[in-house]
Structure formats: structure tokens, C-alpha cells
Amino acid sequence: MKLIIIAGPPSCGKTAVVKQIIKNKGNSQQIAYLKIDVTRAFEDEELKQEFGIPTKKVYSGDLCPDHASVMVMKDAIEWAGEERADILIVESAGLCLRCSPYTTQSLGIVVTSAVNGINTPLKMAPMIALADMAVVTRIDLVSQAEKEVFRERIKEVNEDIDIIETNAVQGTGMRYLLRAIEECPDIHDPDKINLRGAPPLGVCTICIGKTDIGWQKHFGVIRKLDGADYLYRGD
Amino acid sequence: MNSEMIEEITVLSGKNRSGEPENFDEIIIRPGDTLSIVGPTGSGKSAFITDIEIFARNDTATGRTILVNGEHPPEDYIRDPAKKPVALITQNTKCLADLKVHEFLEMHIKSRRIAETELTGKTIDLANEFTGEKIHPDVKMTALSGGQTRSLMVADAITISDTPLILLDEVENAGIFKDRVIETLKEYNKALIFVTHDPMVSLMSDRRIVMKNGGVSGVLEPNGREDEALLKVIELDRIMCRMREQIRAGEMICGQVFT
Ligand SMILES: Nc1nc2c(ncn2[C@@H]2O[C@H](COP(=O)(O)OP(=O)(O)OP(=O)(O)O)[C@@H](O)[C@H]2O)c(=O)[nH]1
Ligand SMILES: Nc1ncnc2c1ncn2[C@@H]1O[C@H](COP(=O)(O)OP(=O)(O)O)[C@@H](O)[C@H]1O
Ligand SMILES: [Mg+2]
Ligand SMILES: [Mg+2]
Ligand SMILES: [Zn+2]
Numbered sequence: 001m002k003l004i005i006i007a008g009p010p011s012c013g014k015t016a017v018v019k020q021i022i023k024n025k026g027n028s029q030q031i032a033y034l035k036i037d038v039t040r041a042f043e044d045e046e047l048k049q050e051f052g053i054p055t056k057k058v059y060s061g062d063l064c065p066d067h068a069s070v071m072v073m074k075d076a077i078e079w080a081g082e083e084r085a086d087i088l089i090v091e092s093a094g095l096c097l098r099c100s101p102y103t104t105q106s107l108g109i110v111v112t113s114a115v116n117g118i119n120t121p122l123k124m125a126p127m128i129a130l131a132d133m134a135v136v137t138r139i140d141l142v143s144q145a146e147k148e149v150f151r152e153r154i155k156e157v158n159e160d161i162d163i164i165e166t167n168a169v170q171g172t173g174m175r176y177l178l179r180a181i182e183e184c185p186d187i188h189d190p191d192k193i194n195l196r197g198a199p200p201l202g203v204c205t206i207c208i209g210k211t212d213i214g215w216q217k218h219f220g221v222i223r224k225l226d227g228a229d230y231l232y233r234g235d
Numbered sequence: 236m237n238s239e240m241i242e243e244i245t246v247l248s249g250k251n252r253s254g255e256p257e258n259f260d261e262i263i264i265r266p267g268d269t270l271s272i273v274g275p276t277g278s279g280k281s282a283f284i285t286d287i288e289i290f291a292r293n294d295t296a297t298g299r300t301i302l303v304n305g306e307h308p309p310e311d312y313i314r315d316p317a318k319k320p321v322a323l324i325t326q327n328t329k330c331l332a333d334l335k336v337h338e339f340l341e342m343h344i345k346s347r348r349i350a351e352t353e354l355t356g357k358t359i360d361l362a363n364e365f366t367g368e369k370i371h372p373d374v375k376m377t378a379l380s381g382g383q384t385r386s387l388m389v390a391d392a393i394t395i396s397d398t399p400l401i402l403l404d405e406v407e408n409a410g411i412f413k414d415r416v417i418e419t420l421k422e423y424n425k426a427l428i429f430v431t432h433d434p435m436v437s438l439m440s441d442r443r444i445v446m447k448n449g450g451v452s453g454v455l456e457p458n459g460r461e462d463e464a465l466l467k468v469i470e471l472d473r474i475m476c477r478m479r480e481q482i483r484a485g486e487m488i489c490g491q492v493f494t
């Protein structure tokens with residue numbers, strides 16, 4: 001079974017890309033789909049209805065969605081195995097701009113919209129830096145120069161990333177994404193799958209429910225408006 | 236830079252929305268050619284130029300295939316923007332890049348690894364020939380009007396992207412000097428394809444592709460038979476442009492207008 005992990009900011013076209021993958025690969029391969037979101041998601045119902053494939057969703061709630069995906073990934077691989085899936089697609093909510101959900105033994109795809117402003121690639125750097133491919137959607141709405149400038153911005157974050165430009169609704173330009181999926185090796189040892197890169201350490205007393213404002217009232221990793229970047233205050 | 240290498244681009248026919256074959260075998264486009272694509276909204280005009288832009292290989296809704304110099308183009312042409320021989324100027328007239336005009340152009344120049352230092356100024360100057368509203372290098376891209384954005388994107392496609400084939404999707408709606416754009420593009424020996432509803436743009440091109448129900452229903456080659464109509468429409472366009480500028484300048488338009 002192949003594992004594909006798709007991340008990207010809200011409404012950037014992740015599900016549209018997933019649909020194109022299913023349209024093109026669904027006839028020859030069994031696909032299972034898992035959506036990870038914070039509070040609400042509808043994609044599982046939608047994709048089950050449209051394509052008749054096994055789907056699931058999980059809400060991360062208080063947990064960072066990327067952390068939630070790591071927590072459930074092993075269960076998800078087991079579930080997809082029971083469904084006899086050849087490909088498991090995981091769509092992450094992509095709300096945590098510090099973390100990145102890609103694991104080893106997977107194809108990591110970051111989706112980003114070409115009309116999202118020129119600085120988005122810099123703002124979502126971790127999601128791009130650790131991905132194998134970047135799929136740029138809404139390419140139908142921008143001219144050649146804008147495409148090239150956007151591409152340059154992505155390359156600033158990850159020089160080696162493979163970039164694909166698409167109108168994800170029509171499915172243009174998917175040729176090379178489909179090829180990358182074909183070339184992606186199967187999971188060889190589910191017990192050895194790890195998160196790529198180290199997640200940021202970030203436990204403070206706000207994480208555990210203390211709501212006072214001001215760093216003076218908190219412990220753990222703290223922040224001041226001016227001065228040192230990371231401070232640690234023991235309790 | 237690619238211009239020398241591209242002798243022709245060939246469109247092989249596909250199917251219309253009802254699955255019937257299109258009414259042509261192949262359309263060959265060479266440097267200096269101008270084609271217009273006409274037809275009602277939803278007839279497949281944008282789909283036609285998108286097929287060319289992405290070098291369709293019987294893998295789009297239309298089933299068309301695009302060849303370069305008679306062969307499937309190398310992957311570089313499609314994936315490396317610096318080698319891609321086609322630039323598409325979309326129907327969308329807003330640029331969302333949060334950059335100043337000169338920053339945007341400089342970034343584009345940098346992405347293409349071009350060393351020429353005066354290219355930014357040259358591009359803005361050229362764009363200003365296409366629009367009546369002067370573009371300033373320090374203004375934000377997001378603040379440009381539709382006409383200014385279009386003008387800048389066309390100028391950019393000529394000077395920076397410098398592709399042998401330029402595709403323009405409904406350029407006329409944006410208030411730019413169409414005849415100046417066409418003349419300039421011809422001067423640079425670019426091949427041009429316009430999606431258009433505009434009589435002047437249609438009549439100025441050598442061939443006219445007529446779209447219907449997602450497919451090409453005919454290719455017209457007037458070969459001079461429309462010259463009379465063209466002269467008339469150019470005259471009318473001059474009058475319209477002059478009036479537009481006068482109205483913009485707050486003038487009254489009285490007396491003889493057909494001069
Ligand atoms: N024009 C255009 N619209 C697109 C494109 N990709 C996606 N859309 C539209 O953008 C909207 C959001 O796309 P989704 O695929 O639902 O985005 P998402 O990233 O899955 O969104 P969330 O999972 O809710 O964060 C939909 O209405 C899509 O049809 C594209 O390439 N071009
Ligand atoms: N030959 C075809 N077969 C199937 N769908 C098509 C075909 N040609 C165009 N379409 C689809 O029809 C819709 C309208 O086409 P479009 O090119 O946007 O029209 P226009 O630019 O003329 O208004 C698009 O969704 C397009 O993908
Ligand atoms: Mg989604
Ligand atoms: Mg159109
Ligand atoms: Zn996180």
C-alpha cells in the first residue's frame with residue numbers, strides 16, 4: 001500500500017486535488033481516504049458518495065491537527081489495509097503552520113493556491129520545506145508571470161521541491177503528479193514510519209488551560225514582545 | 236530565447252462536448268501567425284488555449300494533442316517555466332501579488348536568471364504604450380486597474396518571458412490599446428492566439444477558429460476578403476478610443492465625431 005499525505009492551508013484545493021487523483025487512479029486501484037480536521041469536515045461523506053470509496057475522518061479538537069495525524073496514522077494504515085486499499089490518502093487540515101504532517105515511507109504533497117498572496121509560501125514554510133511535491137492550484141486565474149514569481153517563492157523555501165501547476169477543478173497538469181504517485185514505493189515497514197523532521201517544541205501553561213494574558217503568568221516556553229526569541233521558565 | 240528552436244506548434248483535433256470529432260485535422264501555428272478564437276460563452280475557447288498552454292496529450296476533456304516541431308514536446312518545455320515556449324495571459328484582470336510593480340518584475344527577471352539590468356524599465360515603458368493610465372514602478376500590483384494589469388502582463392510576456400507563442404484570453408475587455416498590442420507583438424515576430432469577442436481583434440488576425448459546443452466547428456482564412464470591414468472597424472475603434480480618453484479627461488464631446 002502507498003501512503004500519500006496532503007497538507008495545505010484552508011480552502012487551497014486539497015480535496016479538489018484528491019478528487020483528481022481518485023478520478024485518474026480509482027479505476028485501477030483501491031483508494032482509501034482519511035480527513036483530519038479540527039472541528040468540522042464533510043469530505044469523507046462527499047467522497048464516499050461521489051466515488052464509493054472507503055473514507056474516514058477524525059477531529060483533532062484540542063490537539064494540533066498534525067500531531068493528531070501522527071497519533072492516528074498507524075490505526076489508519078491498519079484500517080486501509082483491512083479495506084484492501086492500494087493507496088491511502090490522508091488530507092490534513094493544515095492549520096498548524098509550525099508543524100508538518102509528512103512521514104517517512106510516504107509521498108508528501110503540499111497544496112497551495114496561486115491566488116493566496118505572494119508571501120504564503122514563506123508563511124507556511126514548514127509545510128513546504130519537508131514536502132516532496134508542491135501542487136499549485138487556481139493556476140487558471142493567474143498569468144504566466146505570476147506563476148513564475150509564485151514558483152520562485154516556493155523554491156526559496158525548498159529548492160528541490162517538485163512543483164506542479166494545476167487547475168484542480170478541471171484536472172489540468174496532473175500528468176506529473178500521477179506519475180510521482182506511480183513511482184512512489186509502497187510502505188515497506190509500517191512499524192518504522194516516522195514523522196519527517198522534528199516538530200517544534202511548544203508546551204506552555206496556555207496549552208494546559210491557563211488563560212491569563214502576559215508571559216509573567218506562565219511557565220514553560222514563553223515569549224516577550226521584545227527581546228530573546230525563545231525563553232524557558234521552569235515552574 | 237526559444238524562438239529559434241520553435242518552428243511550429245501543431246494542434247491535433249479532439250472531440251466536442253457530445254463526443255463528435257472536431258471539424259479539422261490539424262492547425263499549425265508558426266512564428267508571426269495571428270489567430271483568433273471566437274464563439275459564444277461556454278463554447279470551449281478558454282479550453283482550447285489551455286490545451287496549448289499545458290501541451291495536452293489526449294489527457295484533457297477535449298482529447299486534443301499538441302505537438303512542437305511535429306513531436307511531443309520535451310518535459311522541460313512543460314515543467315520548466317524558463318524553457319516553456321508559451322505564455323498565457325488569463326481572463327483574470329487582477330494580480331494578487333502583494334508587491335510593487337518593479338519588485339514583481341525584478342522577481343520574475345530573477346526567476347528566469349536574466350542578467351539584463353534595464354529590463355524592468357523597458358517592460359514598464361512597453362506596458363505604458365498599451366494603456367492610457369500610466370503605470371508607475373512604485374505602485375502595488377494589487378492597486379493596478381484591469382487594463383494596467385493586462386498591459387503589464389502582455390509587456391512582461393514579450394520582454395521577460397520572451398516566449399515565441401503568446402495566448403491572450405479576452406484581452407479587449409480590459410481597456411487596453413488592442414491595435415498597439417497586436418502591432419507590437421507582430422514586430423517581435425511572436426505567434427499570437429486571441430480568444431475574443433471583438434470585431435477588430437478578430438479581423439486583424441490571419442485565421443479565425445470558430446468554436447461551438449466545446450469543439451472547433453470551422454477555421455476561416457479570409458485572405459484579404461475582409462479588408463474593407465477591417466478598415467472600417469479600425470476607424471470606429473479610433474473614434475471610440477478618442478472619446479473614451481476625452482470622457483475620462485472630463486471633456487464634452489460635441490460636433491463632428493466621425494473624423
Ligand atoms: N478556479 C479554481 N478553483 C479551485 C481550484 N482548486 C480548488 N478550487 C475551488 O476552491 C474551493 C475549495 O477547494 P477544496 O478542494 O475544497 O479545498 P480544501 O483545501 O480541500 O479545503 P479545506 O479542506 O476545507 O481546507 C472549491 O470550491 C474548489 O472547487 C483551481 O485550481 N481553480
Ligand atoms: N471538448 C470538450 N469536451 C468536454 N468539455 C469541454 C470541452 N471543451 C470545453 N469543455 C468545458 O466546457 C466549459 C466551458 O468552456 P470554456 O473553455 O471555459 O468556454 P469559453 O472560454 O468559450 O467561455 C469548461 O468547463 C470546459 O472545460
Ligand atoms: Mg478539503
Ligand atoms: Mg473563457
Ligand atoms: Zn502543530
Ligand SMILES: [Zn+2]
Nearest residue numbers: 203204206207
Ligand atoms: Zn502552549
